[in-house]
Amino acid sequence: xxxxxxxxxxxxxxxxxxxxxxxxxxxxxxxxxxxxxxxxxxxxxxxxxxxxxxxxxxxxxxxxxxxxxxxxxxxxxxxxxxxxxxxxxxxxxxxxxxxxxxxxxxxxxxxxxxxxxxxxxxxxxxxxxxxxxxxxxxxxxxxxxxxxxxxxxxxxxxxxxxxxxxxxxxxxxxxxxxxxxxxxxxxxxxxxxxxxxxxxxxxxxxxxxxxxxxxxxxxxxxxxxxxxxxxxxxxxxxxxxxxxxxxxxxxxxxxxxxxxxxxxxxxxxxxxxxxxxxxxxxxxxxxxxxxxxxxxxxxxxxxxxxxxxxxxxxxxxxxxxxxxxxxxxxxxxxxxxxxxxxxxxxxxxxxxxxxxxxxxxxxxxxxxxxxxxxxxxxxxxxxxxxxxxxxxxxxxxxxxxxxxxxxxxxxxxxxxxxxxxxxxxxxxxxxxxxxxxxxxxxxxxxxxxxxxxxxxxxxxxxxxxxxxxxxxxxxxxxxxxxxxx
Amino acid sequence: xxxxxxxxxxxxxxxxxxxxxxxxxxxxxxxxxxxxxxxxxxxxxxxxxxxxxxxxxxxxxxxxxxxxxxxxxxxxxxxxxxxxxxxxxxxxxxxxxxxxxxxxxxxxxxxxxxxxxxxxxxxxxxxxxxxxxxxxxxxxxxxxxxxxxxxxxxxxxxxxxxxxxxxxxxxxxxxxxxxxxxxxxxxxxxxxxxxxxxxxxxxxxxxxxxxxxxxxxxxxxxxxxxxxxxxxxxxxxxxxxxxxxxxxxxxxxxxxxxxxxxxxxxxxxxxxxxxxxxxxxxxxxxxxxxxxxxxxxxxxxxxxxxxxxxxxxxxxxxxxxxxxxxxxxxxxxxxxxxxxxxxxxxxxxxxxxxxxxxxxxxxxxxxxxxxxxxxxxxxxxxxxxxxxxxxxxxxxxxxxxxxxxxxxxxxxxxxxxxxxxxxxxxxxxxxxxxxxxxxxxxxxxxxxxxxxxxxxxxxxxxxxxxxx
Numbered sequence: 001x002x003x004x005x006x007x008x009x010x011x012x013x014x015x016x017x018x019x020x021x022x023x024x025x026x027x028x029x030x031x032x033x034x035x036x037x038x039x040x041x042x043x044x045x046x047x048x049x050x051x052x053x054x055x056x057x058x059x060x061x062x063x064x065x066x067x068x069x070x071x072x073x074x075x076x077x078x079x080x081x082x083x084x085x086x087x088x089x090x091x092x093x094x095x096x097x098x099x100x101x102x103x104x105x106x107x108x109x110x111x112x113x114x115x116x117x118x119x120x121x122x123x124x125x126x127x128x129x130x131x132x133x134x135x136x137x138x139x140x141x142x143x144x145x146x147x148x149x150x151x152x153x154x155x156x157x158x159x160x161x162x163x164x165x166x167x168x169x170x171x172x173x174x175x176x177x178x179x180x181x182x183x184x185x186x187x188x189x190x191x192x193x194x195x196x197x198x199x200x201x202x203x204x205x206x207x208x209x210x211x212x213x214x215x216x217x218x219x220x221x222x223x224x225x226x227x228x229x230x231x232x233x234x235x236x237x238x239x240x241x242x243x244x245x246x247x248x249x250x251x252x253x254x255x256x257x258x259x260x261x262x263x264x265x266x267x268x269x270x271x272x273x274x275x276x277x278x279x280x281x282x283x284x285x286x287x288x289x290x291x292x293x294x295x296x297x298x299x300x301x302x303x304x305x306x307x308x309x310x311x312x313x314x315x316x317x318x319x320x321x322x323x324x325x326x327x328x329x330x331x332x333x334x335x336x337x338x339x340x341x342x343x344x345x346x347x348x349x350x351x352x353x354x355x356x357x358x359x360x361x362x363x364x365x366x367x368x369x370x371x372x373x374x375x376x377x378x379x380x381x382x383x384x385x386x387x388x389x390x391x392x393x394x395x396x397x398x399x400x401x402x403x404x405x406x407x408x409x410x411x412x413x414x415x416x417x418x419x420x421x422x423x424x425x426x427x428x429x430x431x432x433x434x435x436x437x438x439x440x441x442x443x444x445x446x447x448x449x450x451x452x453x454x455x456x457x458x459x460x461x462x463x464x465x466x467x468x469x470x471x472x473x474x475x476x477x478x479x480x481x482x483x484x485x
Numbered sequence: 486x487x488x489x490x491x492x493x494x495x496x497x498x499x500x501x502x503x504x505x506x507x508x509x510x511x512x513x514x515x516x517x518x519x520x521x522x523x524x525x526x527x528x529x530x531x532x533x534x535x536x537x538x539x540x541x542x543x544x545x546x547x548x549x550x551x552x553x554x555x556x557x558x559x560x561x562x563x564x565x566x567x568x569x570x571x572x573x574x575x576x577x578x579x580x581x582x583x584x585x586x587x588x589x590x591x592x593x594x595x596x597x598x599x600x601x602x603x604x605x606x607x608x609x610x611x612x613x614x615x616x617x618x619x620x621x622x623x624x625x626x627x628x629x630x631x632x633x634x635x636x637x638x639x640x641x642x643x644x645x646x647x648x649x650x651x652x653x654x655x656x657x658x659x660x661x662x663x664x665x666x667x668x669x670x671x672x673x674x675x676x677x678x679x680x681x682x683x684x685x686x687x688x689x690x691x692x693x694x695x696x697x698x699x700x701x702x703x704x705x706x707x708x709x710x711x712x713x714x715x716x717x718x719x720x721x722x723x724x725x726x727x728x729x730x731x732x733x734x735x736x737x738x739x740x741x742x743x744x745x746x747x748x749x750x751x752x753x754x755x756x757x758x759x760x761x762x763x764x765x766x767x768x769x770x771x772x773x774x775x776x777x778x779x780x781x782x783x784x785x786x787x788x789x790x791x792x793x794x795x796x797x798x799x800x801x802x803x804x805x806x807x808x809x810x811x812x813x814x815x816x817x818x819x820x821x822x823x824x825x826x827x828x829x830x831x832x833x834x835x836x837x838x839x840x841x842x843x844x845x846x847x848x849x850x851x852x853x854x855x856x857x858x859x860x861x862x863x864x865x866x867x868x869x870x871x872x873x874x875x876x877x878x879x880x881x882x883x884x885x886x887x888x889x890x891x892x893x894x895x896x897x898x899x900x901x902x903x904x905x906x907x908x909x910x911x912x913x914x915x916x917x918x919x920x921x922x923x924x925x926x927x928x929x930x931x932x933x934x935x936x937x938x939x940x941x942x943x944x945x946x947x948x949x950x951x952x953x
Contacts, residue, residue, distance in 0.1 A: 163897040
């Protein structure tokens with residue numbers, strides 16, 4: 001099998017075969033779960049093979065040219081895209097295993113696994129597409145999937161919030177499509193290669209970039225288009241983990257990097273505006289996370305804040321900043337998924353999300369508490385957890401690129417992160433002891449606990465392979481446009 | 486050979502009404518259903534096009550790619566309408582028999598309309614279809630449906646008068662009603678005020694027939710008050726064939742200059758935006774669908790307004806998709822009505838758990854309407870936007886895109902109120918709709934999904950039809 005076909009399969013297997021999950025679900029729960037896991041594992045294995053090919057410098061791309069129109073279906077792999085794809089599939093696998101137990105007691109399970117697989121498949125589509133129309137195509141498919149996932153529980157309020165998410169992200173995406181059309185008009189094609197070669201500049205391009213960024217910010221929940229993300233917390237915890245850590249918000253960040261680090265270089269004015277937006281986003285959401293009273297909303301605002309760090313790295317765009325941001329995607333994915341999944345365990349145990357009702361949970365769930373602490377330390381950026389290196393590199397890179405003020409603001413934001421995360425841990429696990437009627441003892445071999453522990457463990461262990469990760473990210477950074485390393 | 490598609494239904498109507506055999510409505514329904522299936526497959530036969538021109542009583546009949554798409558949509562929608570008719574519990578069996586006859590007549594009319602190449606014949610066939618629709622709307626003789634039918638009759642006769650006078654003027658100027666002769670005349674005298682008046686009359690007449698804003702007054706009533714199978718048939722294909730398809734044919738005749746293009750663009754965008762806003766607050770499900778239908782027709786007209794072959798192509802593709810997903814939504818409306826006995830959205834809630842097929846297919850239909858990938862509606866909307874953008878009408882492309890948000894909004898509201906939410910206690914015993922209705926939903930739903938997923942193949946085929 002050639003690498004090109006493998007690349008196609010990475011996208012096609014989860015997207016097309018996910019539709020079979022409801023059928024298997026009718027037969028047996030075990031077969032369905034097994035099938036879902038296989039659908040997730042095959043792309044991961046294929047990605048490993050593709051990764052080696054890409055690293056060896058073999059070009060991997062699948063091209064299907066459309067008749068008549070300029071919209072060609074092109075999938076292209078480079079180190080950056082394969083890295084991001086692997087990071088999200090890895091987190092998704094853990095989330096999937098966690099869901100097997102978490103979702104057990106709810107309705108519409110078949111639909112849940114179908115949509116999760118469709119979601120991850122569309123993410124793969126975005127990551128590898130090298131044509132603007134298909135980026136939009138898969139982008140809207142993720143919006144569709146997240147609509148059904150957030151509205152998983154069918155109560156009125158839940159459906160309303162899911163609808164809000166759908167409308168906000170779809171409106172953003174339409175702005176983005178208008179931007180794409182403007183770009184395509186200037187460059188004469190929707191293919192990224194052609195656009196990259198066209199070296200676009202001028203006021204029309206600037207307007208297009210602003211429209212595209214509107215779409216990206218609405219998806220990756222950056223201030224002022226962030227309001228849906230905290231509302232989406234009503235979804236089941238594995239879904240929020242998927243949305244926040246593995247797939248949805250990362251899509252925005254990835255497409256930003258793909259378009260504006262590799263394809264079009266935004267002008268200096270736009271970058272200044274972007275710096276200020278992400279700074280405000282990081283600072284405000286950090287501050288809000290400090291006062292929120294709902295555990296999932298605290299973590300959600302923390303996501304908004306951390307996503308701004310990734311944006312900072314890509315906007316700054318220099319070698320170190322880029323490397324840092326790229327690694328941040330992986331580290332944040334692992335740690336944030338761990339936090340959400342722990343929150344899910346807590347919610348399952350004591351049936352509330354309010355911080356006021358928690359306290360002293362360490363006694364009842366020490367394993368979860370340790371795992372939570374590990375992930376929290378990684379999010380804060382405390383050595384030796386892997387989150388430290390990526391956060392350090394982002395801020396160091398920003399300074400290296402002479403964006404001193406932005407770096408200063410983000411150092412303050414990093415301080416805020418420490419504050420609200422410590423507060424969260426204190427309120428949940430330590431603090432004054434509350435009464436919990438009939439709480440069950442936590443179980444070592446529950447898939448839920450194991451997934452959380454493995455995420456925390458990965459956050460720690462990746463520190464030791466940091467040299468290798470840095471080398472990989474450095475290879476990716478060398479292909480950035482307009483930097484000339 | 487393709488004339489069979491006009492002659493067979495006429496012959497079937499005769500056969501059913503000769504009273505040679507005792508025919509009950511079940512056999513009639515079966516015959517009509519089989520005919521629509523026959524049409525669906527017959528048009529795929531390889532020598533379908535090869536018969537070329539037919540000169541019958543000096544009317545020119547011809548089949549090209551556009552006709553082909555129309556024939557396919559006609560077959561699909563009439564099949565769905567027949568399915569709904571069979572399952573309908575509110576229509577008496579005697580009326581079902583009449584219904585089948587009327588549908589067959591309308592089929593003959595529509596199949597004829599897509600073949601003719603002569604403006605007077607266009608007028609004749611439009612009137613055949615209109616005459617059957619008046620009866621179809623008023624079939625169950627409730628006060629509302631009679632009112633709707635009367636309204637349609639009155640407004641439609643205005644259109645008739647306008648079109649007939651346009652035909653008269655054009656005949657006077659060209660000495661013939663054949664497309665080619667009229668087109669030649671347009672090249673010479675296109676700027677003559679009388680000819681301009683004739684063009685305006687013809688276009689406005691068609692806009693009335695197609696329900697384009699602001700000539701849509703009859704449409705919401707006609708769609709929502711008519712019996713369920715009629716609304717499937719009417720919304721799915723009848724108004725699209727009489728009003729919208731004929732607009733494409735005028736392309737071939739009229740000198741398509743910028744002022745005419747502007748008319749299409751302005752009225753198209755007017756329909757899109759106003760009807761979409763109008764749909765948001767509707768409480769009657771079928772009325773909401775009617776407004777949505779006006780809005781989607783706006784997209785088709787807008788696409789024709791781009792004035793390029795890609796625009797026509799996109800418009801026809803959207804017409805096909807629209808007739809599939811809109812009839813799917815009307816089929817689902819009838820499924821709901823047959824179980825809940827109402828069309829009022831506020832009376833329904835949480836039906837997804839009781840009617841899973843209806844719920845799922847309606848989600849897919851409305852996502853396709855709103856242009857969400859990977860469904861068929863996404864591609865046709867994308868093509869429309871591309872056609873508008875690259876023909877220099879960027880502001881209209883932007884408008885068409887942003888209006889999708891409204892489409893998404895009213896359908897999300899609909900889905901939330903009808904299918905999600907808490908199941909009301911009185912609905913606890915509700916069952917899924919009858920088999921033929923489910924069959925129609927699943928069939929239409931499969932077409933929408935497959936068209937979306939295998940778009941490259943469809944595109945290849947359409948490129949062949951349009952001989953790009």
